[in-house]
Amino acid sequence: MIDDQQNNKHVNIFWTGGWDSTFRILQLIVQKKKVVQPYYILDPKRKSAGAELNAIKAVKLAVVERFPYTKELLRPLIIDNLDEMCTDKVLLNSFIEITKTYNVGRQYSWLACYCDEIGEKGVELSTQKPGELYEQIVKDTKHIVVGNDSFYVLEKNNKQSKLINLFQYFRFPLLEYTKIEMQEEAERFKFDDILELSWFCHAPKWNKYKCGTCTPCITAIEQGLGRRVQFLGHLRYYLIVKTGLRKLREKVMNH
Ligand SMILES: [Zn+2]
Numbered sequence: 090m091i092d093d094q095q096n097n098k099h100v101n102i103f104w105t106g107g108w109d110s111t112f113r114i115l116q117l118i119v120q121k122k123k124v125v126q127p128y129y130i131l132d133p134k135r136k137s138a139g140a141e142l143n144a145i146k147a148v149k150l151a152v153v154e155r156f157p158y159t160k161e162l163l164r165p166l167i168i169d170n171l172d173e174m175c176t177d178k179v180l181l182n183s184f185i186e187i188t189k190t191y192n193v194g195r196q197y198s199w200l201a202c203y204c205d206e207i208g209e210k211g212v213e214l215s216t217q218k219p220g221e222l223y224e225q226i227v228k229d230t231k232h233i234v235v236g237n238d239s240f241y242v243l244e245k246n247n248k249q250s251k252l253i254n255l256f257q258y259f260r261f262p263l264l265e266y267t268k269i270e271m272q273e274e275a276e277r278f279k280f281d282d283i284l285e286l287s288w289f290c291h292a293p294k295w296n297k298y299k300c301g302t303c304t305p306c307i308t309a310i311e312q313g314l315g316r317r318v319q320f321l322g323h324l325r326y327y328l329i330v331k332t333g334l335r336k337l338r339e340k341v342m343n344h
Pocket residue numbers: 289290291292293299300301302303304305306307
């Protein structure tokens with residue numbers, strides 16, 4: 090399947106409804122005019138699942154309205170349930186071991202297992218800099234240019250690292266982008282307001298307000314997109330993350 094993708098047939102991508110993957114989808118269909126197959130992994134336990142799917146719907150409507158040619162390019166979203174995937178527990182556990190060894194997010198083990206199950210390699214992950222995963226993989230990546238597009242993959246010949254077993258399933262188009270660079274590019278190509286419809290908070294308060302304390306909220310505040318978090322979120326960020334209430338609580342809980 091990777092050959093199909095490299096021949097430019099279509100791009101497979103995990104779409105979370107968040108800033109990074111939404112930017113990449115818009116970049117692919119609006120700017121680069123590529124056919125895109127998005128995947129969404131539904132975790133029913135995730136509080137933000139409804140909000141993420143709503144954001145995806147809103148982005149789709151808006152982009153097709155402004156750029157009608159994208160209707161042909163954006164394939165219907167494939168939604169799969171986290172509880173029903175990764176039936177090969179041996180494979181899954183071997184991936185989980187790798188995430189533990191290299192201290193990368195455990196979600197990558199599920200995503201890799203899923204790619205294995207559906208028989209796809211080169212599925213896009215919209216990981217960007219800075220971040221733990223970026224630091225962990227950037228030195229082992231290779232930049233690949235295909236036509237008007239480019240992305241990073243993990244080098245296959247790095248024998249020292251088992252990360253390749255896990256990350257062979259993915260490619261990373263946004264590895265060297267910052268959130269601000271995505272914003273600027275979106276402005277240049279006139280889809281910045283559509284990108285604004287994306288979602289990013291994992292634990293919205295009353296289904297409406299960004300929490301200010303989950304990883305995506307902290308990232309937004311610390312990487313120049315604080316305007317996307319309302320006052321409540323900033324207040325929570327200041328009290329819980331900045332002034333260390335969270336650490337204090339953890340300390341108390343551990344005693
Ligand atoms: Zn949040």
